[in-house]
Amino acid sequence: MSHLTDLELIAAIEDAADRLPAARRRHLDACESCRGRADDLRGVIVAAADAAVPEPSPLFWQHFSARVRQGIDGSAPGESAHHGRLAAWLTQASLRWGAFAALIVVVMVAGVWQVNAPSKHTSSQAAAERAAEWRRTHPLPDPAEPNDLDADPAWAVVRTVADSVDWSDAVVAGIDAQPDAVETVARTLSPEERSELVKLLLAEAKRKGA
Amino acid sequence: MRLNGRADAIVEGFTLAPAEERALVDACLAGDRGAFDVIVERHRRQVYQLCYRYVGSHEDAADLAQDTFIRAYKGLKGFKGQSSLSTWLYRIAVNVCLNRVSLKTPRPEALGPQDREDGGAERPDTVLLREERAAEVRAAIRQLPPKQRATLILRVYHELPHEEIAGVLGSSVGAAKANFFHALANLKKLLR
Numbered sequence: 001m002s003h004l005t006d007l008e009l010i011a012a013i014e015d016a017a018d019r020l021p022a023a024r025r026r027h028l029d030a031c032e033s034c035r036g037r038a039d040d041l042r043g044v045i046v047a048a049a050d051a052a053v054p055e056p057s058p059l060f061w062q063h064f065s066a067r068v069r070q071g072i073d074g075s076a077p078g079e080s081a082h083h084g085r086l087a088a089w090l091t092q093a094s095l096r097w098g099a100f101a102a103l104i105v106v107v108m109v110a111g112v113w114q115v116n117a118p119s120k121h122t123s124s125q126a127a128a129e130r131a132a133e134w135r136r137t138h139p140l141p142d143p144a145e146p147n148d149l150d151a152d153p154a155w156a157v158v159r160t161v162a163d164s165v166d167w168s169d170a171v172v173a174g175i176d177a178q179p180d181a182v183e184t185v186a187r188t189l190s191p192e193e194r195s196e197l198v199k200l201l202l203a204e205a206k207r208k209g210a
Numbered sequence: 211m212r213l214n215g216r217a218d219a220i221v222e223g224f225t226l227a228p229a230e231e232r233a234l235v236d237a238c239l240a241g242d243r244g245a246f247d248v249i250v251e252r253h254r255r256q257v258y259q260l261c262y263r264y265v266g267s268h269e270d271a272a273d274l275a276q277d278t279f280i281r282a283y284k285g286l287k288g289f290k291g292q293s294s295l296s297t298w299l300y301r302i303a304v305n306v307c308l309n310r311v312s313l314k315t316p317r318p319e320a321l322g323p324q325d326r327e328d329g330g331a332e333r334p335d336t337v338l339l340r341e342e343r344a345a346e347v348r349a350a351i352r353q354l355p356p357k358q359r360a361t362l363i364l365r366v367y368h369e370l371p372h373e374e375i376a377g378v379l380g381s382s383v384g385a386a387k388a389n390f391f392h393a394l395a396n397l398k399k400l401l402r
Binding site: 049 | 238250286346387388
């Protein structure tokens with residue numbers, strides 16, 4: 001007959017041997033190996049039971065009750081019946097780290113979305129509104145006819161300077177515009193503004209020794 | 211049931227009938243702070259000892275036991291009376307200890323009589339030998355895997371039946387018995 005299983009041994013050492021089937025009890029009585037294993041386990045229980053916990057001083061218990069009282073001060077009993085379960089769930093180390101990682105991901109995704117996603121009031125809409133406002137407050141001089149612009153000697157200076165600038169240098173310098181953008185903007189300038197721009201460009205050209 | 215001022219009159223460790231435990235909890239839920247004092251006074255030693263066996267340090271055990279009672283207070287509505295109050299408290303204490311053990315390497319147990327009661331009339335060398343042997347056994351228990359450790363502590367020191375241990379650990383009765391067997395077998399190896 002086979003030896004006692006682990007669970008049968010537990011039953012045997014816990015005074016529950018009478019719950020074992022008769023055949024198993026007979027085996028236990030007859031089998032030296034099983035009796036030896038059962039005696040070993042009983043010996044471990046006795047050794048463990050003898051290892052008492054050092055008793056703290058009586059003063060400790062007074063302090064302990066005071067500490068607990070202080071810990072629950074201001075809170076109502078049972079106030080975290082639901083929160084408590086959540087807290088217990090979150091305090092499991094692996095889950096806490098998981099929740100923390102998930103929080104980081106959520107924050108990152110939210111950040112990226114905030115930066116990239118079009119807002120309800122998009123930047124292009126806002127720009128269009130600002131442009132419209134600008135147009136209302138700064139009425140254009142009679143739309144400059146292309147011919148008028150070309151005939152403007154000041155604008156000729158601007159064009160000359162612009163022609164000498166390498167496009168890649170302009171991009172590196174942070175000037176990144178669509179083709180014809182400069183002309184489009186120049187048409188919106190008043191003659192005084194255009195004249196001021198020319199002065200600035202000439203001064204800059206002199207400073208660089210151009 | 212008003213219990214204010216009665217906490218000092220309660221005999222520690224004296225078992226209350228389930229109806230009395232329920233009355234204590236109900237009084238506490240009704241706002242009687244003294245009722246919770248009684249619960250603490252009655253169960254603090256057992257809860258502290260359970261925690262001590264887990265972590266092997268007086269300071270940590272005191273912190274864990276305090277945390278157990280604070281959680282118990284805040285979760286008192288969760289006590290349905292399906293188990294005894296002590297088993298319910300052990301369940302909280304085991305969870306607190308399991309969480310703590312997973313976060314922190316336990317400190318080595320300090321030997322010595324500081325902050326402890328003395329050994330009575332026993333010879334000092336006998337007391338010392340016994341304390342050393344007890345410390346060895348406690349250290350060996352702390353080396354057991356967490357669930358085996360919990361099972362052994364609850365079964366040997368708190369005498370919980372396997373069915374209640376299974377409830378505390380959220381396992382089957384068979385698993386609780388198997389844990390107990392493996393805990394004993396491993397402890398035997400560790401104590402060689």
